Amino acid sequence: MKKLQKISALALLVGGLVLTTACHRSPNDPGTEFAPQMYISKAYEPYSQTEKNKINPYGMNMRLPANNTVSRRFSNNVTGETSYQGDFMYYAIGKGDAGLAEAEKSLNPPFEPDDKVLAEGQVLYTRYCTPCHGEKGDGKGKVAELYKGVANISASGALKSVNSGHIFHVITHGKGRMWSHASQLNPDERWKVVYYVHTLQGQELKGRPIEFKAEKGATFVLKSVLFKTGSNELDESSKKDLDRLADFMKKNPTVTGEISGHTDNEGDAKKNQKISEERAKVVTQYLEKAGISTDKLTEVGLGDKQPKASNDTKEGKAQNRRIEFKIL
Ligand code: HEC
Numbered sequence: 001m002k003k004l005q006k007i008s009a010l011a012l013l014v015g016g017l018v019l020t021t022a023c024h025r026s027p028n029d030p031g032t033e034f035a036p037q038m039y040i041s042k043a044y045e046p047y048s049q050t051e052k053n054k055i056n057p058y059g060m061n062m063r064l065p066a067n068n069t070v071s072r073r074f075s076n077n078v079t080g081e082t083s084y085q086g087d088f089m090y091y092a093i094g095k096g097d098a099g100l101a102e103a104e105k106s107l108n109p110p111f112e113p114d115d116k117v118l119a120e121g122q123v124l125y126t127r128y129c130t131p132c133h134g135e136k137g138d139g140k141g142k143v144a145e146l147y148k149g150v151a152n153i154s155a156s157g158a159l160k161s162v163n164s165g166h167i168f169h170v171i172t173h174g175k176g177r178m179w180s181h182a183s184q185l186n187p188d189e190r191w192k193v194v195y196y197v198h199t200l201q202g203q204e205l206k207g208r209p210i211e212f213k214a215e216k217g218a219t220f221v222l223k224s225v226l227f228k229t230g231s232n233e234l235d236e237s238s239k240k241d242l243d244r245l246a247d248f249m250k251k252n253p254t255v256t257g258e259i260s261g262h263t264d265n266e267g268d269a270k271k272n273q274k275i276s277e278e279r280a281k282v283v284t285q286y287l288e289k290a291g292i293s294t295d296k297l298t299e300v301g302l303g304d305k306q307p308k309a310s311n312d313t314k315e316g317k318a319q320n321r322r323i324e325f326k327i328l
Contacts, residue, residue: 095173100166107165111188113195113205121196124189128181129197137200149177155202162201167194210241212248214255218327220245221308225283225323232278234286242283245325246290256296258326259283264317265304277301283323298328 025031033039040050046062053059093099093107111117126135132147134140137154144150153159153167171190174180185193198205210220225242226235234242249255261276261283280299288294309316 093169099173100169100175103165103169104163105165107168109164109168109191109194109207111191112207112209113198114209115211117192118195118199120189121192121194124185124193125196125200128184129193132178137197147177151178153197154200160201160203164191164194164198167197209244212245212325214248214252214327216327220325222283222323222325227279227282232275232282234282238286242286243290246287246292249287249292249296256328257298258328259287259297259299260306260324260326261299261301262306262308262320262322262324263304264320265307265311266317269303273301273303275301276303279323 041048044053044056044061049061053061056063093103113121129137130141131143132139132141132150133153134144137152138156139150139152139154141150151157151159153162168190170178171181171185171193173182181190195205210222212218212220222238222241222245224240225238227233227238228235249257259280261278261280263272263276265272277299278301280301284294284297284299287297304311304320307316307320308322309319311317311320
């Protein structure tokens, strides 16, 4: 028992000494740093510089952007609003009705919706949108059972015709009860989701590249092939489908095909016939230049004889003026 008391007394004494030593310290002294490299970055940190930079001007880590650099924050600020939400991205169309209207009018996806883009869009949609909007976009996701008011963005809903810019804007800024997804999805990913939503809406995807298939009798409308009004000169846009076709024919050397020119029924039938022949010829010439032998291609002008849609509407007429490629 005595021994125990002695030990406790000793312990108290040591404890007291330790305490008194600790009390001597100034509260402003942080003490010794044992491993400064653990909290002082070796990298050139612009905002937390501890030593003079030996290389950069003025000894500063922080540097000015190169001359003529465009600030991304303001690069797309078409509404004149200052938006800090999309700060580090090129998107700075403001919130609200004005922003939404501007997005609808001015935004277009920066890439084409090929199969890979759509597949990725589906994965992202499933991850970020399905919980509320449901697999089909009808607003019947699991979360929607509790979080009311989820919009139906499928072909059966009132939003089936909203365009790419609209959807991109809603994903970026949110709308009403839907929150912004700008921090989950970068701009490219948002466009992929936009394309996938278009498929749920049942919209035809603009700019979808033609997937040529080497099947006898298969016919493809070369939608991007357009001519300058009243002439046979190919529009710049035409190259897209034509280069893809040339590529396809090179990869499938046994394929032979027919290029046919078609017009609407506007004006004189004979003239239309002639124009369609000439345009088919211009297309085969382009393909020839792209390295496709002329014995693999025949060309034919069909004038207004094979309309694809009604000639009674403007849209129908536009569909009828076309170049087709048929595999023989
Ligand atoms: C937490 C649930 C939730 C998630 C997740 C969600 N949404 Fe929404 N979304 C809503 C709600 C609620 C509305 C209705 C908004 C309103 O008008 O109040 C809506 C509306 C919309 C609209 C229509 C906007 C309009 O013009 O009325 C679109 C388009 C849309 N969402 C797309 C998406 C896409 C794409 C994703 C995935 C990136 C997504 N949403 C993720 C809940 C959600």
